[in-house]
Amino acid sequence: MTSSTYRSPVNDDPTLDISLVVNGRPVEASVSPRLLLSDFLRHHLGLTGTHVGCEHGVCGACTVHIDGRAARSCLTLAVQLDGATVRTVEDLEGPDGSLSPVQEAFRDCHGLQCGFCTPGFLMSVTALLDEDPDVADASDTEIRERIAGNLCRCTGYQGIVAATRQAAETIRDAKEQADVPTRG
Amino acid sequence: MKPSRFEYVLPRSIEEAVAARVEYADTVVLSGGQSLVPTLNFRLSNPEAVIDLRLVPGLADVRVDGDWIHVGGRTRQRDLELDDAVHAANPLIRETLHHVAHPVIRNRGTVGGSIAHADPSAELPCLLLCLDGEVVAHGPGGARTIDAQDLFEFILSTTLEPDEILTEVRFPVLPERTGWCFTEFARRHGDFALAGVAATLTLAEDGTIAWGQLAACGVTTTPVRLVAVEDALLDGAADPSRIREIAQLAADVVTVPDDESCSSAYRRDLLVGLVERALRTSLQRATERATARTSREVTS
Amino acid sequence: MSRREAEQPEQADNAPPMVHTGARVRRNEDPRLLRGQGRYVDDIPLEGCVHGAFLRSTIARGRIVALDTTDAERVPGVLAVYTCDNIGGLDREMPLLIPHPCITHGRTQRPLARDDVYYVGQAIAFVVAVDRYVAEDAVSRISVDIEPLPVEVDMERAVEDGAPLVHPDVPGNIAASLVQHCGDADAAFERAEHHTKIRVQVDRSTGAPMECLATAARWDPVSGELVVWDGTQAPIGLRGALSSLFDLDEDKVRVIAPDVGGGFGPKIHFPYANEVLVPLAAMQLGRPVKYIEDRSENFVHMSHERTQIHEIELAATKDGEVIGLRDVFLHDTGSFIPYGIAVAQVASTAIAGPYRIPNIEVEFRCVYTPTVPVTPYRGCGRPQANFALERAMDQLAEELGIDRFEIRRRNLIADDEFPYKREGLIFADGLPVTYDSGQYGAALALLEKELDLPAFRAEQERARAEGRWLGLGLSFYVEGTGLGPYEGGRVRIHPITGKVYVNTGLTTQGQGHATSMAQLVADQLGVAVDDVIVVEGDTGVYDWGVATFASRAMVVSGSAIHKAAVKARERVLEIAANMLEVDPADIELKDGAAGVRGTATTIPLAAIATVSNPLRYAFNDAAQIATQFAPASKGDGPPLQGDSRPGIETEQFYSPPHATWAYGVHAAIVEVDPVSYDLQVKRYVIVHDCGKMINPMIVEGQIAGGVASGMGGAFYEKLEYEANGNLRNASFMEFLMPYATEVPHMEMHHLETPTPLNPIGAKGAGEAGTIPVAAVIASGIQDALAPEGIGPLWHVPLNPSVLHDAVREARSR
Ligand SMILES: Cc1cc2nc3c(=O)[nH]c(=O)nc-3n(C[C@H](O)[C@H](O)[C@H](O)COP(=O)(O)OP(=O)(O)OC[C@H]3O[C@@H](n4cnc5c(N)ncnc54)[C@H](O)[C@@H]3O)c2cc1C
Numbered sequence A: 001m002t003s004s005t006y007r008s009p010v011n012d013d014p015t016l017d018i019s020l021v022v023n024g025r026p027v028e029a030s031v032s033p034r035l036l037l038s039d040f041l042r043h044h045l046g047l048t049g050t051h052v053g054c055e056h057g058v059c060g061a062c063t064v065h066i067d068g069r070a071a072r073s074c075l076t077l078a079v080q081l082d083g084a085t086v087r088t089v090e091d092l093e094g095p096d097g098s099l100s101p102v103q104e105a106f107r108d109c110h111g112l113q114c115g116f117c118t119p120g121f122l123m124s125v126t127a128l129l130d131e132d133p134d135v136a137d138a139s140d141t142e143i144r145e146r147i148a149g150n151l152c153r154c155t156g157y158q159g160i161v162a163a164t165r166q167a168a169e170t171i172r173d174a175k176e177q178a179d180v181p182t183r184g
Numbered sequence B: 001m002k003p004s005r006f007e008y009v010l011p012r013s014i015e016e017a018v019a020a021r022v023e024y025a026d027t028v029v030l031s032g033g034q035s036l037v038p039t040l041n042f043r044l045s046n047p048e049a050v051i052d053l054r055l056v057p058g059l060a061d062v063r064v065d066g067d068w069i070h071v072g073g074r075t076r077q078r079d080l081e082l083d084d085a086v087h088a089a090n091p092l093i094r095e096t097l098h099h100v101a102h103p104v105i106r107n108r109g110t111v112g113g114s115i116a117h118a119d120p121s122a123e124l125p126c127l128l129l130c131l132d133g134e135v136v137a138h139g140p141g142g143a144r145t146i147d148a149q150d151l152f153e154f155i156l157s158t159t160l161e162p163d164e165i166l167t168e169v170r171f172p173v174l175p176e177r178t179g180w181c182f183t184e185f186a187r188r189h190g191d192f193a194l195a196g197v198a199a200t201l202t203l204a205e206d207g208t209i210a211w212g213q214l215a216a217c218g219v220t221t222t223p224v225r226l227v228a229v230e231d232a233l234l235d236g237a238a239d240p241s242r243i244r245e246i247a248q249l250a251a252d253v254v255t256v257p258d259d260e261s262c263s264s265a266y267r268r269d270l271l272v273g274l275v276e277r278a279l280r281t282s283l284q285r286a287t288e289r290a291t292a293r294t295s296r297e298v299t300s
Numbered sequence C: 001m002s003r004r005e006a007e008q009p010e011q012a013d014n015a016p017p018m019v020h021t022g023a024r025v026r027r028n029e030d031p032r033l034l035r036g037q038g039r040y041v042d043d044i045p046l047e048g049c050v051h052g053a054f055l056r057s058t059i060a061r062g063r064i065v066a067l068d069t070t071d072a073e074r075v076p077g078v079l080a081v082y083t084c085d086n087i088g089g090l091d092r093e094m095p096l097l098i099p100h101p102c103i104t105h106g107r108t109q110r111p112l113a114r115d116d117v118y119y120v121g122q123a124i125a126f127v128v129a130v131d132r133y134v135a136e137d138a139v140s141r142i143s144v145d146i147e148p149l150p151v152e153v154d155m156e157r158a159v160e161d162g163a164p165l166v167h168p169d170v171p172g173n174i175a176a177s178l179v180q181h182c183g184d185a186d187a188a189f190e191r192a193e194h195h196t197k198i199r200v201q202v203d204r205s206t207g208a209p210m211e212c213l214a215t216a217a218r219w220d221p222v223s224g225e226l227v228v229w230d231g232t233q234a235p236i237g238l239r240g241a242l243s244s245l246f247d248l249d250e251d252k253v254r255v256i257a258p259d260v261g262g263g264f265g266p267k268i269h270f271p272y273a274n275e276v277l278v279p280l281a282a283m284q285l286g287r288p289v290k291y292i293e294d295r296s297e298n299f300v301h302m303s304h305e306r307t308q309i310h311e312i313e314l315a316a317t318k319d320g321e322v323i324g325l326r327d328v329f330l331h332d333t334g335s336f337i338p339y340g341i342a343v344a345q346v347a348s349t350a351i352a353g354p355y356r357i358p359n360i361e362v363e364f365r366c367v368y369t370p371t372v373p374v375t376p377y378r379g380c381g382r383p384q385a386n387f388a389l390e391r392a393m394d395q396l397a398e399e400l401g402i403d404r405f406e407i408r409r410r411n412l413i414a415d416d417e418f419p420y421k422r423e424g425l426i427f428a429d430g431l432p433v434t435y436d437s438g439q440y441g442a443a444l445a446l447l448e449k450e451l452d453l454p455a456f457r458a459e460q461e462r463a464r465a466e467g468r469w470l471g472l473g474l475s476f477y478v479e480g481t482g483l484g485p486y487e488g489g490r491v492r493i494h495p496i497t498g499k500v501y502v503n504t505g506l507t508t509q510g511q512g513h514a515t516s517m518a519q520l521v522a523d524q525l526g527v528a529v530d531d532v533i534v535v536e537g538d539t540g541v542y543d544w545g546v547a548t549f550a551s552r553a554m555v556v557s558g559s560a561i562h563k564a565a566v567k568a569r570e571r572v573l574e575i576a577a578n579m580l581e582v583d584p585a586d587i588e589l590k591d592g593a594a595g596v597r598g599t600a601t602t603i604p605l606a607a608i609a610t611v612s613n614p615l616r617y618a619f620n621d622a623a624q625i626a627t628q629f630a631p632a633s634k635g636d637g638p639p640l641q642g643d644s645r646p647g648i649e650t651e652q653f654y655s656p657p658h659a660t661w662a663y664g665v666h667a668a669i670v671e672v673d674p675v676s677y678d679l680q681v682k683r684y685v686i687v688h689d690c691g692k693m694i695n696p697m698i699v700e701g702q703i704a705g706g707v708a709s710g711m712g713g714a715f716y717e718k719l720e721y722e723a724n725g726n727l728r729n730a731s732f733m734e735f736l737m738p739y740a741t742e743v744p745h746m747e748m749h750h751l752e753t754p755t756p757l758n759p760i761g762a763k764g765a766g767e768a769g770t771i772p773v774a775a776v777i778a779s780g781i782q783d784a785l786a787p788e789g790i791g792p793l794w795h796v797p798l799n800p801s802v803l804h805d806a807v808r809e810a811r812s813r
């Protein structure tokens, strides 16, 4: 895997060198300390799938995974990520380009309209289901509580709730299928 | 909404961190960043230097040791929430953390950061105060311990000195025969509370209420102990039928003035209702724990 | 979901089967958006791009006594600092987009303030720098001294004598006023056996699309072309404004609305300051320039809506037949009135809702306040009118001792009364309100059935016996949708791939046009929905049309595209018939090919498209196949004769005779918590009719999103201006936009009464969900708290504190 080198191309702020792994690829960069992770991903790495809706932590559009956990990229400085692993929406699809179960479920259930909140939701829901596949059995109210923390202005959340459940079921079914042969 | 320029300091030890606190005129500490970075983005805070604690060793350690739970200042809220040993030692901690923001925020936000930030509506400062916890602060003169009672001064303000760093938060283990409850009301799920209550209630051997500890958030300029309620519980005569009446004694701590969307009359009644709920839940849990313990003792 | 259809219009003889139209087709646009490959303005990579930031007023009304940009200009990385003094011809009042004779004192703002500021957030200077960080650094170095002037943000006080004036030359702060009459209200009030009157207020809110405003521009000095990417609902309109402001030929200005992260109305307004200053800077600096509005700016810059105070009065018989309505209201237009009276006008004409009410008098005044200007936001005056009317209906029912469902049933316009005209009420299309079609009675009956009212009443009785506050609320609304003047549609079959390209002039901000419009075309041409590619919102591709607003995209553009697709189909059939040497009636279009019914012979569409273009080179398979068949046209002579054209490309326009009226009725079962006074919506039931649904999944998504905004307006979202004109809660932390936990699950039921006004039978659906929610929630809470005897809930958004105080007050009476 090749490592890419980026330099903060922009202003004449003093910069610091960081190295991290983004979507499985090592990245070396030289960035201003005040650069937000959201801007680093979007404008330095060109990963514009991560969106910015508020820059104060409320909307969740900028949600990515840092070291395996969902986090707000707008509330994280790029320099904090030296040595970290970051995953963004661009990494969700399968190696063959197929949509992930969560992506597929959002499509099936009309969990997106304008698509602006969508990457953040996908990252939050993906992290949620990684942690807790039992969401498939949760009540509607519980699912709503689990996905509160991301704002959507378009869908009224109905499709997103349904998508979360569908994805949980798909993931659980796949796990069960995978378990069958080993059991016997 | 982009931060203004600052020096970024990445100390490798607490001494280096404190030295940076002293060296720069105007510093902030970056712990989880979940309150700090919004203020930087809004340019409400334009510090000369940001001191990132992430490489200071030991600050994310959690251990239960005798009567105390020691929580490194930079421990992520989510890690504390998921820690089963901590939960076994004091279940009020997990219950409280469930009310702090959303899981995504707790993934980054830290225990020490929340307490140092001292938002009067925040849950963790209220928890610390309720439990009679304490914090450890490192400054140029070394470490000192501050009781929760002496920590919170005003809105977003503590008795930590500008050159100090909070390194550890200590919560007592929940005593025997004790029930607990954290309850709050926020307009939206995960928001800061309009009012919240942390409570513990301890029973005497004979099953009567021995004492209670209660604190509230969201009702005044700091988290506040509900002393009048606690005093009434001390009487020993605090039978469950009087809980509603006792809860009324909380109302007077409210000082937040009327605002457009929340009258102080409402906030007072809300607090009273939450106190009542917290007391009932704590009492029930205390009773359960006391009986469970008794039956365990009997069987063994 | 349940669904009932009225009679469908007769299908034309050779009309194709409707396979896709009406189906829940998954969206064409989704895979891209799900992969993070959306292209919103800030995602567009522009080599060498520089970034803008504004200095905005922190004073509501004031005089700029000093403005010094020297320090800002010295910040390394700053390329330009603009104030009103160095923007040339742009330093002028922006157009009043929709004039109306009743606007006696129309005022619009300049891109950058000159001399005076009129609201907190108004742009004073614009900095362009290498990045947004430096641009903000420079903004903070601009020194500005504003002498504050007195302000009055309370609209009712603003119209009183002696109130501070927003514009010194506008007496009483009144921008416009209008009285409309339908029938004879005075006589009706005279005759009536019962009057009821209520004063209601709806507070200020904001559309809050997840993507804030955004503009990027690139000037190409070689071609002389200005390209502007803009998160707008109206690219064609913006192009017109830019070419006129910059004095460029329209063909030299290309405005593209790429993916847009939600619109909800405020993005129909143009030009915002950024929409003119970014192009200016791009032309002057010779570099691409971007301005990406941030959330804190969005709250004080992008248009707001909603504040209205109505005094509505109903005149009724003892039996609850409403024979007259009077409504007098104030409409807060903010500091300027760039979009004219649209919001007030729509409110005033929706005021009688679904009820017969033959005698109406409605009067409004548009009031200037030193706040962010007001232009339409999802609902556009209808939520306010609905709230006024439905609160009044509830009150009337209560006073007359008639059930709330029953009183509505008695007043609903009957099916055989359509078209129902309200002579004298002039809608936003300049024509009298005319409801085209509907089954209002059936809708109410369906709602009652789905709610299971007897079961609810029993449950409510039990709850009340336990001291619980359980209630039921409802609201019936109508929505005039699909305003003209027109839209166009172009359909073209691509000769190489056989894919179908469709263009229209308006734009999408998430409504799924790339799917629903494609469904219409797919059925006509017998192709897969994902082989129809809809390209819109780019004036370089298609520039006839108006914009996306007033729930009009499917009605107007959809109809135009449908007409174009029908023409394309005719052309395909004609050519295929010639090629296969059969009668066009024997040809069937299916699976991307034309076949002769009952035989295995088919020709792919690509081949037909290829043949349709008299070509010279057989450059691919389709062209080779094409040569095996008879020619596209019959007869001798040159291949193109008369006004025939090469290729299969059709264009049609649709211009609605007048608005088409969708409607619906919502109900909620709510419970109020006795400790927190929080609202729990236990059931939310919707009966909705937007005529023919092209894609029910998309319709339901529109309704759900609308209801969520409506929930915001009912219980959470309120912009709180302080007395000094400062906006107290300009962040998502304090402006309480609902998360999933604050929005109920919605049960949706549809009626489909096609409109006779357009060929696809569709009515608009975009705003519908929002309209009735505040009234539903207020009605439900009123019912829940009825045992406490609280006064009427007249003011939204409600909140727990208000409910608490109402109960306390009632108990202390
Ligand atoms: C959308 C959203 C919702 C939220 N909701 C809630 C909620 O409901 N309840 C709640 O309690 N909180 C809430 N928060 C805040 C969150 O819990 C924060 O994580 C917490 O308040 C601060 O912790 P932090 O580790 O992120 O601290 P930081 O943001 O890193 O620091 C906060 C402040 O404390 C100071 N500080 C931090 N660490 C130290 C230290 N060791 N010594 C001295 N000073 C220090 C910093 O200088 C800074 O001023 C919310 C945040 C967001 C973004």
Ligand code: FES
Pocket (backbone or CB within 6 Å): A051, A052, A053, A054, A055, A056, A057, A058, A059, A060, A061, A062, A063, A072, A073, A074, A075
């Ligand atoms: S942009 Fe990060 S939470 Fe909104």
Ligand code: FES
Pocket (backbone or CB within 6 Å): A111, A112, A113, A114, A115, A116, A117, A118, A151, A152, A153, A154, A155, C210, C261, C262, C510
């Ligand atoms: S899909 Fe538009 S904000 Fe969620």
